[in-house]
Amino acid sequence: MTEREQMGLWAFFRPTTIHTAGWRFPGANPRANFDLAELTRAAIKLEGACFDALFMADHLALLNMPMDGLKRSHTATSFEPLTLLSALSSLTRRIGLVATGSTTYDEPFHIARRFASLDHLSAGRAGWNIVTTANPEVARNFGFDDLRGHDERYDLAREFVHVVTGLWDSWQDDAFVCDAEEGVFFDPRKMHVLDHHGRFFDVKGPLNIARPPQGWPVLVQAGASPAGMRLAAESADVVFTAQTTLEGAQSFYRDIRLQAAAAGRADTPCKVMLGTLVVVGRTEEEAREKRSMMDSLVHTDSALASLSVALGHDISIFDPDEPLPDLPRTNQGVSSQKRVLDIARREGLTTIRDIARRVGGYFWHEVVGTPQQVAEQLEYWFGAQACDGFIVMFPYLPQGLDDFVDHVVPILQARGIFRKSYEGSTLRDHLGLNRPANRYF
Amino acid sequence: MTEREQMGLWAFFRPTTIHTAGWRFPGANPRANFDLAELTRAAIKLEGACFDALFMADHLALLNMPMDGLKRSHTATSFEPLTLLSALSSLTRRIGLVATGSTTYDEPFHIARRFASLDHLSAGRAGWNIVTTANPEVARNFGFDDLRGHDERYDLAREFVHVVTGLWDSWQDDAFVCDAEEGVFFDPRKMHVLDHHGRFFDVKGPLNIARPPQGWPVLVQAGASPAGMRLAAESADVVFTAQTTLEGAQSFYRDIRLQAAAAGRADTPCKVMLGTLVVVGRTEEEAREKRSMMDSLVHTDSALASLSVALGHDISIFDPDEPLPDLPRTNQGVSSQKRVLDIARREGLTTIRDIARRVGGYFWHEVVGTPQQVAEQLEYWFGAQACDGFIVMFPYLPQGLDDFVDHVVPILQARGIFRKSYEGSTLRDHLGLNRPANRYF
Incomplete structure (x- = not known):
């Protein structure tokens, strides 16, 4: 009997409650998004369920909305993703750690270095969610009056990614010989100076940290505009998509694979992960009532x-x-x-x-029902080539997360479409992705 | 009997071996600077000895030296400070975590947010070592041909610090009411929009993370030029100084206190921490032989x-x-x-x-001798008002660190000039510093 193809499961970890009013749900921890003990417990629980990764979206500002709405948003305070995931790297062993980093408001050298550092600290579990940042409030926190144009942001992002991956390739894997006898710490022939001069960036290099264990941390991208899809098709290992219909998701899945093939990646198209809110009840009725109550709390x-x-x-x-x-x-x-x-x-x-x-409250893909129904829906979308897996959004913590982990995951495992134990140790292992070759060695 | 004044002890943690050839010392771990297990062991050991803090210097490039020298430097690969200290925050409970952040090559919003995040993750143990970055190789990693002028770097640094501390004060401590019943997450009257417009920066705010547990993470500064001393005297809680003579150290200690008084800080002058290489031997002769051998390995x-x-x-x-x-x-x-x-x-x-x-090899302050001699020397400099404590540089890991912790610290504790247990829980507690008032509330 051949093994069934495995779906991916990632946990949407910032904000922990994507639904606008999830934090108000009866019994929910309203501070879950900024409660280290709660987040630690969640990370360990998700690792116990063999999730591929924790995924942290990010904002470099408060949401750009009037105060009447803003003061009701539980996203107003939260940990910075790279520091939180670094802290959690010490308390976990296998689960991937994917943080968002902005190409518009950060520097390629910093991004390359910090994600390389997290990859080393976690022994190969880091991922970078590449965003161009669409919130105009962010521009005003970084000295600009307004956003750059949409297409220019993506041109810049492509060059940014090229520089970052080039910096990750600064060193051959065995460059650091540490020969105390001869007093030679590294072999200069195994160091590459990037010396990049482009439209947006001039970056010399090399990076002052060894090549990451994964070669490159996993590259994730979420833009769904033509420019965003082009960047994903060319560069990303994983694309995070928000869809509302099966047909829309299938169409996106086909398109991104066609574009990846056109970019020379027919054999290694990016994996498509569908953002999905899951609401689980003991009965279908209970699940639907929970879901209605969430909207009523908005x-x-x-x-x-x-x-x-x-x-x-x-x-x-x-x-x-x-x-x-x-x-x-x-x-x-x-x-x-x-x-x-x-x-x-x-x-x-x-x-x-x-x-x-x-x-x-929420308007992307959602699945509401009994554990059996939720598992079936996920399997159906997966089997219908709408996606390669799901970035699961929990309605609230802790119970909304526990419901999924305790009751839905075992069904997916029993059906043989989700792992019961980690086979590898790196995030690339979990995703079945090869370690990229060093472009210079 | 009144309690004796206590000296501070910080550990120089990046590079772990400040001496150019320390990594080559017989028995040393030549990879200590980039060995997470070794660094974790060291951090836990230093916490067991009640050190105030781990201090990570930083470079945003390789050292700017010819390859014949560069290839012999063990600093060529190391963890990025904030990610490493975040990882270590999960494995320690009391020791302070001080990372370097550059005012010339980073953004005030990022610095404010990341250090606030580390302070929350560590329950009040973060410190920011403010540097203007003097290595011209760094400029070339960030799109510049050369450094800004020395004095301009410091003008920029002063404005940068003003913006960062202003962002830390974005929220009153009890701003996040998390009232699920009413659906109000924060009280808008307890939020301050910085709206800074200055010579170098335009930053709107507020910061998207609650005020740090310490109010402000501890501010550390190391510049010894007139502009650097001015910045330290005005803004820093702690100044890290490199001196080579007792008279020089005493003179610096007096000067910085006078300047702090002139800046209106007579009651709370910055603490002066002296960078000090310690080489311990069972006999004075053995210690001197070790020290000579280190230089001979350069x-x-x-x-x-x-x-x-x-x-x-x-x-x-x-x-x-x-x-x-x-x-x-x-x-x-x-x-x-x-x-x-x-x-x-x-x-x-x-x-x-x-x-x-x-x-x-090394040319700052050093103390070489038996544990008794080293302890006496440290006490002498401390008593002579040359400093308030020491940023201890270990000659190599693990033994050079263990020698100091196992044999010198107990003598300082027995003499009553260094703590035997932590009394407080935050880095400000360890240093006897108050939590700064919020400038807006």
Whole structure:
């Protein structure tokens, strides 16, 4: 009997509760997003369930929304991803650690060095989620009045990734001979000076840290615009996608593989991970009640503010009981705006208030039901080539996470589509990815 | 009986072996600087001895020296400080964690956020060593041809520190009410928007992480030039100084206190920590032999290269057997150049080779002798108001560290000038420093 293809499972770890009102759920720890003990417990539990990785999204500012909504957001305080994942690297042994790093508001040398350091500290479990940063509030924290143009951000990101991976290749694996007798610490023939001069960056190198255990930490990308997909198809090991329909997910899955093939990666297309909110109940009815209660806990101000963020435009200037007017194309997250408008069109929602009520809590892919139903749905989407696995979003901590780990994961394992134990030790091992060759040696 | 004044003891943790040839010492772990197990063992051992803090210097490049010297330097690969200290925060409970962050090649928002995050992860044990970065190789890793001018670097650093501390004060301590019932996560009246517009930086804020447990992580500064001392006197909690004579140290100690008083800090002048290499032997003779052997292990190419770095000028273009010519004032580390020239003058060294032989291994303060002699020397300098404590540099790991911890620390404890157990839990507690008031609340 041949082994069944295995799905991937990652945990969405920042914010721990993606649903706007998840922190308010009865019994939830409202501080879960910034509670080190809770996060540690969660990481160890997820490792016990053999998850591939913890995935930390990030913002370099508060959300750009009016205060009436902002003050209700549990994302306002949280740990910086690389420091938190470094701390958790000491308390875990196998689970991958994926942090977000911005190509627009950080430096290639810093990003290359910090992710290399995390990869060494964790013995090969680091991943870099490459983002171009679409929140205009971030620009104002870094000396700019406004965002760069969308396409320019992606041009810069491509050069940034090229520099970072070049810096990771600064040293051959056996460069550091540490020959105390001869007094030679490294072999200069095994060091490469990048000496990059490009449109956006001039970076000499070499990096002052040995090549990462994984060669390159795993590259993750989430942009769904044409420029984002191009970057993913060319460079990423994993693409994180937010879809709302099976057809949309299947279409994305096909497209990204075609583009990867066109970029010369037919044999190693990037893996597609689908962001998925899971709400588990003992009965289907209980699960649906939980899900409804979550939306009912979203304050109107939160819902309207979240809609503004999703659309990339402040809609508080309009009457919420009037239809949503035509909005100009945003310079922020293009795909997020499109997704909201698609949902409104598909479900016949016209007024701002109705659209906000629908998308103000959460509006990506979700699975709601009994453990059996949830497992079946995940298997169905996986089998239908909608994705290679899921970035699981828990509705709240701790119980929402425990429900999934304790009741859904065992079913996936019994069906032979998710591992019962880690076979390798690095994140690349978990994903079945090869260690990239050093481009200079 | 009144309690005796306590000295501070910090551990120099990057590089773990400050002496150029320490990694070559017989029995030393030549990879100690990049060996996580060795570093973890050392951190736990130092915490057992109640050290105040681990101190990580940093470079954002390889050392700027010719390859003949560079290939002999064990600093070429090492962990990035904030990621390493975050990892060690999970494995320790009391010892302070001080990382270097550059004001010239990083962003105030990133620095404020990462150090705040480390302070939360470690429950109040973080410190920031503020450096302006004097290595011109770093500039070339960040898109610049050369360093900014020395004084401009310090003007920028002062504004940078002002922005970072302002960001740390973004939130009142009880801002995050997490009221699930009302759906209010934070109280907007307890949030401050910095909205800084200065000569070098425009930073809006607020920071997206709660105020650090210590209010502000401990501020450390090491510049010894007039501009560096001014920054330390105005802003730092702790100044790390490199001195070679008792009189020089006493003079620095007086000066920095006078300057702090002039800056309105007569009651809370910065503490002066003296960088000190300690070499311990069972007999004085054994200690001196160890010390001599360390210098004998410095390869001539290393010594000449280290001299170039210390002087801020490439001296490989001169005949090493000729006297050192007059050099123009460097734009790099001004105080380092002065220290070398002082030593050469004082000891009557004229040729480049002789000066290199003297300073190529290590040329700051050192104490060599039996445990009793070392303890007496430290007590003497401490009592003579040369410093408030020592940043102890171990000659090699593990034995050089163990010698100090196992044999010297107990003598200092028995004499009542170093703690036998931690009384508080934060780094500010260990240093006897108050939690700074929030400037906005």
